[in-house]
Amino acid sequence: MYIVGLTGGIGSGKTAASDYLALSYDIEVVDADIVAREIVMQGQPALQAIADHFGHHILLEDGSLNRAALRQIVFANSQQRKILESITHPAIRAAIQHKLSISTSPYTLLVSPLLFESGQYQFAHRNLVIDVSEELQWQRASTRDNVSAEQIKQIMAAQLCREERLKRADDIVINNGDLAYLHLQLDELHQKYLQLSVV
Numbered sequence: 125m126y127i128v129g130l131t132g133g134i135g136s137g138k139t140a141a142s143d144y145l146a147l148s149y150d151i152e153v154v155d156a157d158i159v160a161r162e163i164v165m166q167g168q169p170a171l172q173a174i175a176d177h178f179g180h181h182i183l184l185e186d187g188s189l190n191r192a193a194l195r196q197i198v199f200a201n202s203q204q205r206k207i208l209e210s211i212t213h214p215a216i217r218a219a220i221q222h223k224l225s226i227s228t229s230p231y232t233l234l235v236s237p238l239l240f241e242s243g244q245y246q247f248a249h250r251n252l253v254i255d256v257s258e259e260l261q262w263q264r265a266s267t268r269d270n271v272s273a274e275q276i277k278q279i280m281a282a283q284l285c286r287e288e289r290l291k292r293a294d295d296i297v298i299n300n301g302d303l304a305y306l307h308l309q310l311d312e313l314h315q316k317y318l319q320l321s322v323v
């Protein structure tokens with residue numbers, strides 16, 4: 125089982141990169157953001173633990189998590205945020221580990237916007253950073269319809285700065301060009317990861 129951690133700032137091209145490797149080479153992708161949503165779905169123990177601690181008003185009428193209400197509580201109170209994280213982080217880690225363990229592709233991508241910040245890099249044998257200039261990052265992140273400038277700023281504030289992220293990278297893809305340029309770099313890295321995965 126060979127794991128490549130894939131990270132980058134908001135709008136850097138993580139999804140563009142992982143979609144390409146998945147579609148072109150059948151590489152399996154474990155997406156930490158998706159896992160984080162799955163572990164608080166109805167019927168999951170983490171959702172029960174959240175409701176037990178924060179009160180059942182944190183659930184919507186249909187029993188699903190009221191994310192907006194929870195966000196409001198933990199945004200204003202770091203102690204409550206830590207309690208929330210003490211519930212969610214172990215569940216996320218366990219779910220990631222399980223998904224990685226059942227992957228059957230020659231190597232598996234662990235895509236996480238907070239790979240280094242969350243400690244999830246520890247699952248990976250190598251870390252790939254998708255890097256983009258700040259100007260292009262803003263352009264690409266803000267042309268998507270569902271994020272405001274304020275949200276982009278908040279997300280960037282929670283992420284490592286670009287220099288720090290680059291320092292921790294084993295491999296770097298520069299996503300300042302068109303998609304063909306991104307794919308070209310990924311083609312080379314794919315060959316490298318295939319070789320590394322059999323060693």
Ligand code: ATP
Pocket residue numbers: 132133134135136137138139140141237264265268299300301302303304306
């Ligand atoms: P997030 O952290 O917000 O999930 P991300 O790192 O996954 O973002 P993507 O969603 O892959 O980034 O890319 C951001 C936007 O930029 C998307 O609309 C994507 O189609 C576009 N994009 C990515 N790479 C390129 C490129 N090389 N040329 C043109 N557009 C690109």
